[in-house]
């Protein structure tokens with residue numbers, strides 16, 4: 089096991105936030121309440137986590153379970169109950185070329201359920217209560233110039249919504265699919281993605297919810313031989329967002345990138361979990377989540393699981409989470425878990441850093457003539473831009489840059 | 502022609518043991534074209550003076566004044582002071598997360614000038630200034646001071662000095678931690694900025710070494726929060742030979758030398 093340990097150290101050696109060490113604790117002022125755990129060994133292997141289509145297999149969590157321990161479970165009781173969708177709670181519209189939207193899929197109708205098997209209570213009740221799943225299919229060889237947009241608008245806070253969307257990118261196709269969430273609802277939304285052989289698919293899930301929305305989600309993807317999948321979670325709005333982005337492979341030479349950007353302000357809980365299951369040899373994965381926090385009670389969570397199975401020789405994987413704490417009273421939890429069952433890999437590394445934008449940073453920038461608000465914008469924009477620029481849809485990038493700046497201004501009032 | 506005037510400045514800080522007075526009546530006037538060396542032992546308050554001029558919130562001015570061409574500097578915010586033409590090259594430049602040097606330099610230049618610099622000429626100017634200070638071109642894409650060595654950070658401070666063209670430069674131990682080659686490069690940068698004829702310089706240093714490359718017009722000996730002796734460049738030579746011992750008695754206790762008592 090020596091080989092991968094060395095690789096890992098070499099790759100996590102240089103933290104990429106200025107002045108931040110790899111371990112957040114070492115540098116953040118005592119006033120910031122933060123937790124951080126970290127290790128190459130997890131208590132129980134991620135491979136043993138229960139997945140099932142049967143609601144009865146998942147009890148309602150009490151908050152002490154490993155996968156729920158950071159989540160305010162009492163505040164999401166409505167989302168964890170086995171409850172039908174509240175009528176017209178959602179307005180859904182899809183912008184896609186003709187013929188891309190296929191007839192809805194019922195439970196058991198292929199490919200629905202082939203890759204997304206619920207891994208927790210929220211996901212199981214979401215799918216169980218979705219009679220008809222939206223099915224978007226990008227034809228093989230198609231190269232889309234414009235993104236497919238799935239617009240999800242919540243029509244009322246506290247109203248229960250369940251959904252399950254199936255997105256299929258046909259062989260050698262190239263496409264971007266954007267899921268946009270706005271308005272308010274108690275939205276329990278699963279997304280199941282198939283990236284067929286040689287396809288290149290980017291799925292962007294944008295959470296621009298109103299303040300009182302709650303959103304739980306499991307996004308699962310299966311990436312076939314030589315295919316490239318990119319999942320980008322952007323969470324700015326909502327009272328509670330908990331999005332699990334999972335990926336596994338069905339052929340060699342595949343690549344997956346799980347990216348995320350979040351900005352939590354006062355009272356917001358934004359949780360992102362990622363799981364890369366290297367179950368096939370010679371695949372590549374990269375996970376990068378970046379978050380900013382500002383305001384009392386702003387809470388973010390990132391839990392990144394990477395499992396490199398015994399047969400996954402030649403794997404190259406890396407995961408990183410960086411948080412930027414802008415004010416006192418925030419909490420950023422960051423937990424990378426890396427499990428490696430074979431030594432014959434290209435690389436496996438993980439890093440987590442939580443840094444603080446403090447008075448000294450501010451002083452330095454202001455001493456160069458930069459006004460305080462511009463200085464804050466400069467830092468946050470620079471920090472988060474690494475993710476935004478990965479979207480490669482200029483109109484959306486511009487909108488998100490603006491949305492991030494609104495977050496900043498709102499926090500200063 | 503501009504004047505930066507410090508009059509009977511008293512400054513204190515809050516510590517866990519309570520309020521502590523650090524500057525105990527400092528008076529100093531710097532005019533455009535002049536270089537004033539402030540020399541003193543560690544802990545005498547040199548950085549406190551520098552940071553107070555720049556407006557660091559840690560320092561409280563309890564009495565006295567700082568004016569720039571008659572304008573009250575103490576009433577200005579940190580960024581206003583910089584825009585009014587005061588530049589502080591910091592003893593310990595801070596690493597700023599998420600901001601590239603390129604973006605930072607352009608943003609600061611825009612703030613100081615009140616308008617964005619013309620992109621084409623600005624890029625050239627930055628590149629030329631970096632070359633002269635022997636700063637590697639790829640620093641432009643790195644985050645501000647991130648992972649820079651001590652010497653690199655100091656060069657980047659002088660890079661800013663050359664690009665921002667302040668009326669007054671306060672250089673806080675820019676020489677410390679530099680090897681001879683770097684010291685020369687950095688000194689040349691300061692001399693170039695000075696040679697424009699539009700800048701006055703407060704050169705804070707612990708050692709006389711840098712004064713071989715930057716010639717001061719005035720030397721002020723700083724001990725225990727006060728200027729205890731003033732003179733021309735010859736005073737620096739004497740300090741080189743004798744050190745600060747004759748100004749310092751016991752644990753940081755300062756007395757005026759006999760000839761000035």
Ligand SMILES: Nc1ncnc2c1ncn2[C@@H]1O[C@H](COP(=O)(O)OP(=O)(O)O)[C@@H](O)[C@H]1O
Pocket residue numbers: 514515516523541542543544545546547548549550
């Ligand atoms: N944050 C602080 N807390 C307590 N004492 C301080 C602090 N900052 C500076 N001092 C004290 O103020 C005095 C002057 O410090 P400084 O201005 O840094 O001196 P110099 O730059 O001449 O070495 C020293 O005695 C130092 O210990």
Ligand SMILES: [Mg+2]
Pocket residue numbers: 547548549592673674
């Ligand atoms: Mg000092």
